[in-house]
Amino acid sequence: MNANASLKTPQAIRELIRNGDYSGNTSGFAPGFVQANLVILPKTYAYDFLRFCQLNPQACPLLGQTDAGAVGLDELAKNLDLRSDLPRYRVFKNGQLVCEPTDVSDIWRDDLVSFLIGCSFSFEEALIADDIEIRNISEQKNVPMYITNIPCQSAGPFKGNMVVSMRPMKPKDAIRAIQICSRYPKVHGAPVHFGDPAAIGIEDINTPDFGEAVTIKDGEVPVFWACGVTPQVAITNACPDFCITHSPGHMLVLDIKNTSLATF
Known part of the structure; x- marks a missing residue:
């Protein structure tokens, strides 16, 4: 773990990752800020996966969802690029894990819908x-x-x-x-x-x-x-022709505060 990573702002951490300077897990990073799991699916699977999240809110608490093809979600993070701002991704084809790249820009598609899910x-x-x-x-x-x-x-x-x-x-x-x-x-x-x-x-x-x-x-x-890795088990069973997720423990650091999610 980069000893200074936890001291950086969320945007600085994302830039560090985007530039290829960090690819490890994000436990303990950016104290005070929300981290998120990620699931990216073709639009044809989006409704069923949204329903899966709604039916299983403890394992899959949904923080946000993009339009098809969008690579950012401004209400959760400014200047976000979902193709490169996670330390490591997982790529599934027909439900099988095929690789774990640090950038998915070269395989991005205009029909992809991204789901951001709360992280422990x-x-x-x-x-x-x-x-x-x-x-x-x-x-x-x-x-x-x-x-x-x-x-x-x-x-x-x-x-x-x-x-x-x-x-x-x-x-x-x-x-x-x-x-x-x-x-x-x-x-x-x-x-x-x-x-x-x-x-x-x-x-x-x-x-x-x-x-x-x-x-x-x-x-x-x-x-x-x-845990937000639960969808990866469901994806393996669903066998979508294409899917991208975060690699377990390698999260997306957002701009919103943890306190904004607390109920009192």
């Missing part, structure tokens, strides 16, 4: 402010993410189980995290589970499906939040 990195700031350690930040790792046995509601061809992100905490901090994160429904809200990973279908907590394993200390419990 946004609520980490509020937890840190309450003196709760966020292990993926303190260990400078990508947050661990797991495919669970929790089913999502289907919409057209989009279906699958929820993906969760995990942060280990002392039980008292887990209770406090539930209280704090309940105020942030646009960035996944309260945890969906804490304690026994097997209860939600996770066989090995030390082998995440995405991201990196973090240390779980004695006396701590794993705490799980719905």
